[in-house]
Amino acid sequence: MSGTSSFSEAAHVALSNSQQRRNLRQATTSIRAKRDAAVGEVDQWEALREEGRRIKDRTMRHLDVHLERLEERVTAAGGHVHWARDGDEANAIVTRLVRDAGSDEVIKVKSMTTAEIGLNEALARAGIVAHETDLAELVIQLADDRPSHILVPAIHRNRAEIRTLFRRHLADTEELTDDPAALAEAARRHLRRLFLSVDVGVSGANFAIAQTGTICVVESEGNGRMCTTLPQTLITVMGIEKVLPTVADLDVMLRLLPRSSTGERMNPYTSLWTGVADDPPDGPRAFHLVLLDGGRTETLADEIGRQALHCIRCSACLNICPVYERTGGHAYGSPYPGPIGAILAPQLAGLRDHTSLPWASSLCGACYEVCPVKIDIPQVLVHLRGRVVRQAKQDGWRGRVAGERLAMETMARVFASRRRYEAAQRTARVTARAVTRDGLVRPQLPGPLGAWLSSRDLPAPAAQSFREWWRAQPDQSDPDGHGGAA
């Protein structure tokens, strides 16, 4: 999924998927209304967002200090901390830990980070079965599909599709209806056996508190509690950016996240654990925390781009985004779709692998408005566009960017001079005559104009530009004295 045209090519397919279009339209419409209501209840919402932004910004500026403190506290609480430079290293660590625990299967809480590094695939190669236990992740796994949303990975599938899938793969489902409650019940019965028998759990982390060495997982279904409570061994894979200094910082995040995410005052379950609880014993007897870099330090080095690391994975930006609503998540070609994915994926995986994503936005700014930690997504998108172009320049302008570069540089020269600009206006008017009928440009032209004309009419340049009209008025010569070819 790389190259400048990849998003638009993937979108081409997605836009014709009428089932997905309808599912997404319904789902995003309903979740937007719920979020608006939940956010509207909080008097100081804007101040709270600003506080969220400030906490993340301040934490990132001293990330090393907070990570070292987290490591110290987790270790003091009986946990083990592992560091991974990249996804492969993290996968190798988890594989070794599962083997050391004597298991050939794990139960998993939905985790963006493990999806990002392809942990399930890596475990499968080592002969270890990873069971996804989140309802939507189960759907995705059974369908051999890819997630298309951060919070609701199967948002692109409707109840009828899920029923068909469950009937095919789960036991005792001959009478299953497409009532969501019945589907949830079927998943409960299927997964309960695994929860009671598998002895290694794998989770991600929403937050980690350096002050106390505590990991926090926020969820709704209870599968997160199952996976982090019942197994003998728990392995948490966490991006290094998830650390928070104190419980007071967590407080702010817990007030921002559920309302932004599911539009609830609070999510059903928030689990907090510190190393291994032994007095009295509660939960796993061994706890491992894997701290993943995986492109995060490179992202951190970009002073504008680093705010993408502030993301708390609420998915409010996906739900509000008019592009996401129409293309769905798969078009982004990354586990992180939507506006946040368009700035996060290229930075984590490397800009060369996702050159089209920074353009997968109309820069309407709705994402920035709803982001609970005020990530200025449009600003980062524009910034990353600049990085892609400058990188293309370094690489010698290969491929289709070369034509665009010529057009852009020519226009920059035209706009730099009044004389050239006015000459270009006249040329455009004369040229347009050849391709115009009744004041509209004929809709059969190649190149960028053709892309515009595929669905939109284009008026011909006016017979008299504004400046020509101005000059034609009595006493309207350039009154500020800046006339002439500047």
Next chain:
Amino acid sequence: MSGAREVVLARIRAALCDVPADEQAAPPTAFVLGDDGLEEPAFVLRSRFAARVEDYGARVTRVSVAPAAIRAAVAQACVRHGIRRLAVPGDVPVEWLPPGIELLADEPGAPLSRATLDETGAVLTGCAGAIAQTGTIVLDGGPGQGRRALTLLADVHVCVVLVEQIVGDVSEALAAVGAVLGQTRRPVTLVSGPSATSDIELERVEGVHGPRRMEIVLAG
């Protein structure tokens, strides 16, 4: 993997070269921006907590603090759900326990097996606190709450909340949670209604993997 540790930390420091060397990392630890600045009377908090936990699909029974009243409410909840066996933490107040129900006590020295918890179907606990604003109960493994698996595998969770345990907002509750996390290794769970999912067409369904029914006995 100490190599990776040093490499990652060095990369972070290199990436943060724009941060002045003398800038303090030490963060303020104060809880700021509480949602409700005002001290509200207990009856307001009680009503709000009840309304909001009911929003999640939990059932709330209001009773007096008299042990007999609590016991009667627990008994009624058991009748509603056809509960004959009730798992309880070993230190649950005995005066809450209804007659005629088989009790299975979970003790640190003699824990119930996962299979037993799974089959028992219902659990009775107290809580460490509750949040009016969000309809949340806080379980921190303290007195009357037991370990996490106890309130996880049962299908019905009956939870006794004393009115004096209710705080106004998340910040007040987290301040108390912070003290537990800072001084012990006890896990903490915030529970807001029964387990739920919105994974199918974003339609909320109550009851997936955790307890599908939640009965709150609100005393005081």
Next chain:
Amino acid sequence: MRIALFITCLSDTLFPDTGRATVDVLRRLGHEVVFPEAQTCCGQMHANSGYQVEAVPLARRFVRIFGDPSFDAIVTPSGSCAAMVHEQYPRLAALGDDARLADAIAELAPRVFELSQFLVDRLGVEDVGAVFPHRVTYHPTCHSLRLLKVADAPLRLLRAVRDIDLVELPAATTCCGFGGTFAIKNAETSTAMLTDKVSAVLHTGAEVCTGLDNSCLLHIGGGLSRQRSGVRAVHLAEILASGA
């Protein structure tokens, strides 16, 4: 007040009527309007398309042309181009490592206004004496809404227009799908967004869809025209200048 008109390259070339209307409205309110003819383009297309380096000289040029201290205000019939000066110019100065440019922008930007904001917030005028006996719906363009935060200034102006039948646009704040080069690079997604915007406009039964940006109106109007819907896209300035 001596007002310099910042026409924008798009309106200069494709929509001169918007410029004339802007001049009319400002003059009607008793202000002197001047047009610095050296102006070309603010550089927004370059800055938003990854060619920020190429946009820096255009920002310098803009500041030189409009920095004339005799201008009490610089007014433009474009929310997007006004936002360019306010939001992007400081970033371009930082990118170009140009402290003098940054200072000049800081000095100039407070005097740069989008037309409706200038009329309502700066001049305190809502009724400009317009008459427009047509059914009209208003699309709040994204940059005027979210970057400039024009809020209800355009609606206040429209409500004061005589004989107008102003109707609310469903899902008004959703982007029309223009997005500059987005409309070309992701033409199909842009079209999908446009389809919904056009159907919302048609749903209102309006004859005219208005807004603060001829770029977005070029897009919406292009869709309305292609579908032979019989609905026109007209810049707010032209409604405000009409019928007096």
